[in-house]
Amino acid sequence: MSEGLLGSEWFRLILGLLIVLAFSQLNALFLVWLERKVAGHLQLRPGPMEVGPHGLLQTIADGVKLVGKELILPFKADRKLFFLAPVMVFMPVLVGFLVLPFSRGLIIRDMNVGVLLVFAFSTITVLAILTGGWASNNKYALLGAVRSVAQNVAYEIPLLLAVLSVVLVVHSLSFAKIVEYQKTVWFIFLQPLAGLIYLIAATAETNRAPFDIPEAESELVAGFHTEYSGMGFGLFFLAEYTNMFIVCAVATSLFFGGWNGLFGISLGIPGVFWFLLKTYFLIFVIMWVRWTFPRVRFDQLMNFSWKVMIPLSLANIVITAIVVKII
Amino acid sequence: MAELEKIEASDRVYSLNLGPQHPSTHGVLRIVLDLDGEYIIKADPVIGYGHRGHEKMGENRPYKQFLPNTSRMDYLSGMLFNHGFVLAVEKLVGIKVPERAKYIRVIASELNRISSHLLWFGTYLMDLGGFTPFLYAFDDREQILDILDSITGSRLTYSYCRFGGVSRDVDLKFIEMTRAFLKRMEKRWADYDSLVTKNVIFIHRTRDVGVIDRELARQYGVTGPNLRACGVAFDVRRSEPYEVYDRLDFEIPTGTKGDALDRYDVRFKEMQQSCRIIDQALDQLPEGEFLTPKVPQKLGPPKGEVYTAFESARGLTAYYMVSDGSPGPYRCHIRVPSFGNLNALNDVLPGTLVADAISILGSIDVVIPEIDR
Numbered sequence: 001m002s003e004g005l006l007g008s009e010w011f012r013l014i015l016g017l018l019i020v021l022a023f024s025q026l027n028a029l030f031l032v033w034l035e036r037k038v039a040g041h042l043q044l045r046p047g048p049m050e051v052g053p054h055g056l057l058q059t060i061a062d063g064v065k066l067v068g069k070e071l072i073l074p075f076k077a078d079r080k081l082f083f084l085a086p087v088m089v090f091m092p093v094l095v096g097f098l099v100l101p102f103s104r105g106l107i108i109r110d111m112n113v114g115v116l117l118v119f120a121f122s123t124i125t126v127l128a129i130l131t132g133g134w135a136s137n138n139k140y141a142l143l144g145a146v147r148s149v150a151q152n153v154a155y156e157i158p159l160l161l162a163v164l165s166v167v168l169v170v171h172s173l174s175f176a177k178i179v180e181y182q183k184t185v186w187f188i189f190l191q192p193l194a195g196l197i198y199l200i201a202a203t204a205e206t207n208r209a210p211f212d213i214p215e216a217e218s219e220l221v222a223g224f225h226t227e228y229s230g231m232g233f234g235l236f237f238l239a240e241y242t243n244m245f246i247v248c249a250v251a252t253s254l255f256f257g258g259w260n261g262l263f264g265i266s267l268g269i270p271g272v273f274w275f276l277l278k279t280y281f282l283i284f285v286i287m288w289v290r291w292t293f294p295r296v297r298f299d300q301l302m303n304f305s306w307k308v309m310i311p312l313s314l315a316n317i318v319i320t321a322i323v324v325k326i327i
Numbered sequence: 328m329a330e331l332e333k334i335e336a337s338d339r340v341y342s343l344n345l346g347p348q349h350p351s352t353h354g355v356l357r358i359v360l361d362l363d364g365e366y367i368i369k370a371d372p373v374i375g376y377g378h379r380g381h382e383k384m385g386e387n388r389p390y391k392q393f394l395p396n397t398s399r400m401d402y403l404s405g406m407l408f409n410h411g412f413v414l415a416v417e418k419l420v421g422i423k424v425p426e427r428a429k430y431i432r433v434i435a436s437e438l439n440r441i442s443s444h445l446l447w448f449g450t451y452l453m454d455l456g457g458f459t460p461f462l463y464a465f466d467d468r469e470q471i472l473d474i475l476d477s478i479t480g481s482r483l484t485y486s487y488c489r490f491g492g493v494s495r496d497v498d499l500k501f502i503e504m505t506r507a508f509l510k511r512m513e514k515r516w517a518d519y520d521s522l523v524t525k526n527v528i529f530i531h532r533t534r535d536v537g538v539i540d541r542e543l544a545r546q547y548g549v550t551g552p553n554l555r556a557c558g559v560a561f562d563v564r565r566s567e568p569y570e571v572y573d574r575l576d577f578e579i580p581t582g583t584k585g586d587a588l589d590r591y592d593v594r595f596k597e598m599q600q601s602c603r604i605i606d607q608a609l610d611q612l613p614e615g616e617f618l619t620p621k622v623p624q625k626l627g628p629p630k631g632e633v634y635t636a637f638e639s640a641r642g643l644t645a646y647y648m649v650s651d652g653s654p655g656p657y658r659c660h661i662r663v664p665s666f667g668n669l670n671a672l673n674d675v676l677p678g679t680l681v682a683d684a685i686s687i688l689g690s691i692d693v694v695i696p697e698i699d700r
Contacts, residue, residue, distance in 0.1 A: 043462040139343050143365065143681070209456060210528055219685050221350060294528050295456025297682045298365065 016108035020097040028241040031283065032059040035241075038287045069230035077227070078135035085132030086228065086235035092121040092128075093239050096246040101175040103259045103271035114175040115163060118250055119156075122205070125243065126152040132236070133224035144223025147213050147298060151204060154305035155211075159201035161313035162194040165320040166254050179258030186257040193316050195255040197309055199282075202247040204301070206240065209290040213298050248282040249275070256282070339363050343681070347376050351454045351685050354695030358672070360684065367684055370676035372669055377699035385648075385659030390416050390626050391490070393659070398484040400661065401697040403446055404640040405484045406439035406475070413488040414569055415635035415646035420490070420628045425616040428492035429570045434505065434608045435475065435487060437601040441512075442471040443640035444598045447692045451591070452523060454689035455532050460523055467515055474504045490626065492618030502609055509602050516599060524595065533587040537675050537687030540585050547674075548667035551642020552593045553691050557585030563638040575607045587690035594692070625654050641665050641692055661700065665693040 033048070033056060040047025048055030073079060099114035101107045111117060126149055133145020167173055169190070170181045178187075188195040204211035215223030225236045252258055256278045259271025296304070346357040355376035361369040381400055385393045397412040398405025410432055417424060449464030472482045478501050479487040479494070487494055523529055539549060541557050554561055560579045564572040580596035582589025628650045636645040642664030649658040668691045676684050 039458070043459050044466055045462065139341070143343075212456070213682075219351070219682050291459050292522075293457060294452060294526065294532060295682075296528050297532055298680065300531055 012108070016098065017094075020094055020108070024094060024097065024242045024245075025238070027245050028238045029059045029063065031241040031244065032062070032237070034283075035287055038284065039291050042288070042291045063234065066231050066234040071232055072227075072229045074137050074227045077137040081131050081135035082227075083232070085128050085135060086232045086239075088128035088131060089125055089239045090235045090242075092124040093242045093246065095121045096250075099175055100246070100249050101179050101253050101258055102275050104176075107176060110174055110176045112172070112174045115167060115173045115178070115250075115254075118246065119160060119163070122243065122246070123152070123156065125239065129224045132228070136224070136227040138227050140220045140222075141224050141226045144215055144220045144226070147220075148207065148224060150298075151207075151211070151213055151301060154302050155201045155204040155309075158197050158305060158309035158313045159205060161310070161317055162191075162198040162201065163254060165191055165194045165313070165317045168317070168320050168324055175253050175258075179253050179260065182257040183260055184263060186255060186260075186262070188255040191255070191316070191320070193312065194320075195251075197313050197316070198251060198255065201305075201309065202251060203286055203289065204305075206243050206247050206286075208244065208286055210293040210295050211301060212290075212295060213301060244283055244286065245279065248279045248286070251282055252278040340368055345684070351450075351689065352695075353450065353688070353693060355699075356669075356688075356693070356695045358676075358684070358688070360676075360681070362681065365680050365682075367676050367679055367681065370672055370684065372672055374666075374669070374695065374698050377696045379696075379700065381700040382659050382661060386656055389654040390628075390656065391624075393655070394488075395484065395486045398486060399696070400663070400700050401639060401641065401644075401665075401694045402483055403443040403694055404439050406435050406479075406487060407443075407637065407639040408644070409485060409488040410436050411635060411637040411639070411644055412646055413490055414637060415633050415648060416490055416626070416628075418635055419631070419633040419648060419650055420626055422491045422622055423619060424491055425619060426571075426613045427496075427615040428617050428619075430608050430612045431493050431497055431617060432488055433570050433572065433575075434497075434605050434612075435478070435485075435493070437604045437608075438471050438475060438505070439485075440640045441598050441601045442468045442475075444594050444601075445471070447594060447640075447689075448519070448598075451689040451692070452529075454685050455529065457523070457529070460519070463515075463518070463522075467512065470504075470508050470511065474501065474508060477501055477504065489618055489622075491622040492616070494618070496617040497612075502612075505605060505609060509606055512598075512602055516595075519595070524591075530588065532686060533591060533690070535584070536587045536683050537679065537690060538584060538586045539671050539675060539691075543671060543674055544585070547671040549642070549671050550664045550667065551638070551640075552597060553585075553590055553668050553671075554642065555579065556582035556589035556593045558583055561643075563636050563643055567636060569635075569637060571608070571611075572604075574611070575604050577601075577604050577607075587686060590690045590692075627652065627654060636662075639664065641694065641697070642668065663697045663700070665695070666698045669693045669698060 037047040048058040051057045051061045073082060096118045098108045099111055099117055101110070129148045130145045133141040133148070166178065166187050170178050172178065207215060215225065225233055228236060252275060259275045261267060261269070261274055340361050340363050343360045343362050344357065345360055346352040347355040352358070357373040357376065359371045359373060360367050381396050384396055394409065394412060397408040401408055445464045445468045449461035452460040475485060476482050478497055479485040539553060539557060541559060544554050544557055544559070550561070558581050560581050562579045565579055577600045580593050580600065582593050630650055630652050632647070632649045634645060634647045636643055643662070644664055645662040647660040647662065648656040651657040671691070672688065675687055679687065
């Protein structure tokens with residue numbers, strides 16, 4: 001009986017969901033702290049130091065503050081959509097965790113369409129941002145939302161094309177199979193162009209600088225979440241950091257060998273550590289980029305995607321297809 | 328037909344209130360933008376939110392009591408405004424200034440100019456979305472504030488210049504600190520150059536953006552680095568040298584096109600030239616008095632008027648004062664550069680994107696309280 005319960009699909013899903021919820025919250029708290037620390041040290045200052053050792057508890061204090069704040073509904077805003085948007089932005093992010101291959105056997109559900117699922121759900125985030133920006137009844141929020149949609153449409157294409165060139169080689173959409181394939185050589189060495197395009201597009205996809213156009217602070221105040229206060233803003237914020245983790249985790253599984261060590265050398269370290277090490281390193285790189293570069297302009301961003309990234313990724317896919325066919 | 332087009336156009340046009348509470352309007356400026364999508368059709372800067380009536384204040388108090396007001400107009404280059412004011416009053420009353428005081432004033436003014444430009448450098452990059460240069464620039468600026476703090480006792484609004492000299496003499500410690508700062512900056516210029524000036528994104532964001540050509544500059548009375556960026560080498564320090572500027576060797580950097588990149592380059596080189604000026608002034612600094620002892624507490628200038636122009640961090644600034652023989656001016660007018668510089672936006676902004684509007688506003692370096700006074 002108990003064996004049946006433990007092995008049952010429902011038990012697995014509920015347990016997985018609980019772990020995912022706990023992990024994503026902790027991860028977001030940690031990442032916010034990390035971001036502030038990285039920013040601080042890059043900017044010749046220590047970052048948060050007051051709450052906890054080296055400010056480790058700072059984000060918890062901030063979270064408590066956010067929970068305690070009043071949710072302000074702007075004048076003439078669309079009440080239902082306004083409160084729906086933060087929920088909508090956070091939910092699809094959680095789904096992505098279901099198929100992330102943390103280690104061999106440490107996947108909540110290894111689906112044969114895993115890669116597709118992650119990207120399909122991450123697209124919903126755009127809808128949520130548009131909803132939030134539209135419902136706020138604020139021109140800055142609307143401008144941010146419109147920018148976000150245009151940007152995401154432009155960057156989803158090279159992102160998926162880059163992923164597709166990996167899928168063409170492996171003949172599978174399952175994360176476990178893709179990672180298994182990279183046992184000796186990572187895809188970043190086989191498909192360097194696709195890897196680079198993925199990383200750039202993913203940065204744009206998560207609205208991170210230098211592509212943080214939808215929330216460009218100096219131009220649009222705060223973009224689509226200008227009018228959100230308290231936990232409404234908090235959920236957008238959590239989603240941004242969780243999204244960053246997912247994007248980097250997917251990059252790790254697709255291009256950096258997932259739970260495998262470099263060139264098959266794992267040094268006896270469990271796969272999950274390799275996975276997290278690589279994921280957090282990529283996150284660190286994204287943060288590093290954010291605090292180094294100024295922001296690109298909206299039209300330049302679109303031009304870069306449509307005129308450079310998409311032709312390049314299309315060419316990459318054609319070459320990959322030919323090479324795969326020959327071999 | 329024309330009317331029909333007009334109606335269709337106005338359907339698409341909406342207005343956006345940029346400011347007065349906006350992260351990058353540098354003070355309390357409001358710009359009413361008419362937008363079509365993200366393209367600006369019309370831009371109308373609205374000023375006056377920070378009006379305090381400094382000119383009127385100047386007219387109902389003695390000259391000496393107006394001195395602290397001067398550094399509160401352009402709070403980023405307070406020393407320069409102090410300096411200009413005492414120059415004007417000295418010219419009006421006819422006070423001789425000792426050589427040493429002249430040199431000290433020039434050194435302090437140029438330090439202040441660098442600190443003002445450094446703040447502009449940081450905030451401009453922040454307008455473009457790069458946060459880190461801001462804190463680097465502030466770290467450097469902090470050194471200047473410490474140096475000025477050691478001789479003036481304050482960090483922003485100095486009131487250091489006096490009629491006939493300066494309030495306190497400089498000591499060896501000041502000279503040492505300034506020399507150390509100059510040495511430190513040599514390395515920093517190279518850092519900024521490789522971090523910002525050569526950055527591809529930065530160049531693409533600034534090249535051919537917000538072009539103010541010579542004709543437009545002339546029409547609006549644009550001065551300072553913004554004018555020099557379009558190729559006119561006009562600098563009051565060179566054209567009507569005051570204090571000891573004619574004895575110092577420095578270049579006047581100019582641009583060619585008058586776009587945001589040129590304005591950036593001009594300011595960037597100006598900071599280096601200011602360093603050169605300070606270096607020479609420190610070498611030439613003579614011994615002697617720092618303040619003429621014979622200046623009376625209550626000034627009684629003869630009837631007449633005075634106009635003194637000087638180069639503040641933002642361009643040609645001038646005091647015009649009319650004296651009726653009483654201890655205070657009958658009329659006190661201040662010509663500020665930011666007013667002309669800002670109003671050029673009326674012609675520059677239409678046709679650009681909202682993102683560029685922020686970039687252009689940042690690149691012309693306005694200080695709104697100076698306009699509002």
